[in-house]
Amino acid sequence: MNAIGDCVEKRVSRRTLLATSATLVGVGAAGCLGSNTESVSVLAAGSLAHTFEDHVGPAFENETGIEVHGEYYGANAVMRMVEDRTKHPDVVVSADATLLRDRLYGEFTDWDVEFAANSVGIGYNDETTFGRRLEDGEPWYELARETDEGDLAIGDPNLDPLGYRAVQAFELAEKEYDLDGFRDEMMDVVYEEPDEPQIVAGVESGSRAGAVVYRNMAVDHESPFLEFPDAYNFADPDRADHYATVEFTTDEEGYTAEGRPVLYNATVNDEADEPEAGHQLVQFLVENPDLLDDAGLTVGDGIPRAKGAVPEEIDV
Template sequence: MDYSRRQVLGALGAGSVLVGGFAVSSGRQRNDVSILAAGSLNDALENGLRADVAVPLRVEAHGSARVARLVADEQKDPDIVSVADAALFDSPLDPAWFCEFATNSLVVAYNPETEGGRRVADAGSDGWYRSLSDGSVTLGRTDPDLDPLGYRTLFMLDLATNHYGTDSDLRTVVPQRSRTYPETRLVSQFETGSIDAAVTYRNMAVERGYEYLDLPPEIDLSDPRYTDRYATTSYELPSGKTVRGGVIRYAATARDRRQSVADVFETHVTGDYLTDFGFAVPNDYPRYTDNVPDAFTD
């Protein structure tokens, strides 16, 4: 694998070698598998996948757009890359192959211990947007420049404006009254009382046991019947790439052909832990694209 000169010199200066993009002791043999993953996958990987595989895992999680950029810029070199939007495997990454393995939906999670959270609950799935747009509720969301959840939140608000026929543009109004957090820390803000509600993935609310409102399928980015409607909204990333609305698709690729990596990858994309942790797995998943090595399809 190729590393930048700075990475090599930094690792050697610390008496280490680079393994999966991380500096580790030069006396340690490579018997583990590294995964750089979407923040929404973190809990499922740490507490689900880890128990289902026979080799040590090293999991690092960030927003998917940041994950893709870290690999594209050669700042990280993991064995497996797993993101919350397959579009990121078109740009900035361009792997020879990848596998779609799970879907999700957007929900509005709320804190029943706060006044603002109770307002969201009382408004229900038909009126949640009113309390978010009038300034009475503190909303948490993620940065659209760093992860798909952030730009999917904007997609949902755009679609909701038309779906509910609101007088104001929710995509413009709601973010002005929200707070932005890293994906891995978003729902934990309920525990500190920092936010009343959050737009998040269903699995993130389920795995932490938070109350949430389901959104109509016309706007929750989960239903293939509304693919054309979802595609009417878009967002331009700092790289200049434009991402369009669509059904949520988690995808992964492996960058090493060691048998241990192939074994972990297979469990990662087919394991029962995915549904246990709140993800949806369509009947035609996992779905492979392009030139998949035999080791990953046997």
């Protein structure tokens, strides 16, 4: 049997236990363009769950025949799982480029590629009083001060960058509008969602009036979204020094994160089972900015951008 036929045979035999014959026809058509590897494992920031499951994964498999098996957690938790080897991914993706470098460089990798950016704001339910007043143009921070405990959600700042960026946004807004004590007020009333991919679900159901989320998360769920101003949306690279005037230190690891622009980066674990497939996936992220844009991310000037000893398989 030729190489392509052999590849299809392997994929079909594995999936006969998992799929219908109709599914097998689609899998066979996908082929194995460039690798005999059947899957690549990804451990990624929770805000990218829909991006990978609905956009990147299907498109990558269609092009290469390689399935993406993803798991999604707060990026702090992702780094901890890699460090203690609780998880053993081929590709690691962070919502904070500096976090990945601080935690994984040296032992697990010595390179990464920044492939997309994002912005921070409030995803809200327009059927709640908070949402209706927000759409009427009332300042979000004044409305936030009037909310009851648990009405607004943020990510757990000890588990993911979205969480600590929410805290940092509160602090920057406090400075921006001279809102004495605003950060502490917010931390007394917000609900800290430990499962980042679920943070929008509470807003959709109406159990939360709103949540501090990334733009792509609102796009994923087709939810109303109010982007914060550049002064605290962490989307403007030219304001990096301004963002860095605030910081947050996590409880368990004692990791201190300065405020910084939202940049997603990816690397291949030195201990990867399928490094070739991992390199292909990172290259795919580099080569498909329109796909990422459709998913609600931003690929602007200066992206993609490589750092460290990037392997020759990656062309940025």
